[in-house]
Amino acid sequence: MKLRLATRTSPLALWQAHTARAALTAAWSDAECELVEVTSSGDLDLTSPLSEFGRIGIFTVEVDRVVIAGAAEVAVHSCKDMTTELDTGTMLSATLGRGPVEDAIVTAGGRASGPTFDELPAGARVATSSARRRAMLLAARPDLVPVEIRGNVQTRLDKLARGEAEALIMARAGLERLGLDDRISDVLDTERFLPATGQGIVALTVKHGNWPVHERVQAARDLESWDEAICERAVLRELRGGCSAPVGVHARVVEGVIAVRARILAPDGSRAIEGSIGGARDDAESLGRTLGEQLVADGARELMRS
Known part of the structure; x- marks a missing residue:
């Protein structure tokens, strides 16, 4: 059975898609999976704060629409980016094994010499695009300065290297999946930094009512x-x-x-x-x-x- 997997084009999204393809082919030896790459609004606009887009699901809805239109059978998502209520034309079919759920502090020194969260100096700029991370940062360390940042993992690391912030808060799972765990200078405990809904989980959606594909995808759950x-x-x-x-x-x-x-x-x-x-x-x-x-x-x- 041929399965086209719709995915965003960032390195992390492609890691997720390749992992989904491996899970589906492991579950079904006759599955022939190919990737359909999609560029979302959130990928095109790398300057506006997420809160200014005026809608939710800017990283997932357009990928789901490819499935609804019939150009792919399965959409691959980071579960934490998914809308709370799915598009009426799609349904959640599977989630893959969960990775680490924690947030992490990334600094120029990384694992070798970077400061922990508690060691960051007062007034240090800490970059994140997440309202949750910003609020938890201010709750834990009101002496730090949250600043907005956009872009994929490597783009954010490049901005850190250019001195646009002293630290980043990012998902530990994403960094480890891209082989960048040496950039982590501290893993934030979930007592202070409770993760986002679905953090560390890859989710697969299919067109609503496409039960043959749904049953296939369920096998990878x-x-x-x-x-x-x-x-x-x-x-x-x-x-x-x-x-x-x-x-x-x-x-x-x-x-x-x-x-x-x-x-x-x-x-x-x-x-x-x-x-x-x-x-x-x-x-x-x-x-x-x-x-x-x-x-x-x-x-x-x-x-x-x-």
Whole structure:
């Protein structure tokens, strides 16, 4: 069976697509996979802050539309970039094995000689395009200066080398997948920096109603990452927060149990609402929904808008 995989063109996106292709061919020996490269709005505009695009899913919606149009059978995404509510024309079919969930500090000195997060001097500029990371940075170290940055992993490293910031906050998983883990000077613990929904997970979507392809793609599903993603996305859905909201969510499956924790912050990091819940992993989605409802009752939506 021929499967065309729609993907963005960045090195990390292509790593994800090649990994998805390997998982699908391992599950189905007769699968013939080829890549269909797509350039998204978020890839074309590398200067505007993400908050100024006026919509969510700037890295994923256009890739999904290629699948809806019939130019590909499968879309490959970083789960953390996906819209909370999928396009009505697509459905989530699989998630691959989860990588590291933590954020990381990247500095010019890297692993060899770079400072840890706590060692960064007061007034140091720390670059990120994420509202969540910005808020958590300010909550943990209000003496640091968050600055906006755009571009793929290498573009951001180049900007760091040119002195546009003293440090970057990036996903540990992406750096390790590109063989750039030596650039990490500190891994941020999830107590202070709760990860984004779906961080470290590669997700595969197909056209809604294309059940033959859906069944094929399901065979590549990693069951633990699937339950974690479903749970985390349910929390975010109840909060009505998009992938760019100042929200951290982390679910973890251990044997038959899943535990999830979420934190919603004011954009300036001055206030936070947090909650957690646990239960049987078969109830992953309903547990996420319940936690989201509890956080809403505690004022989470108002805090995000403050």
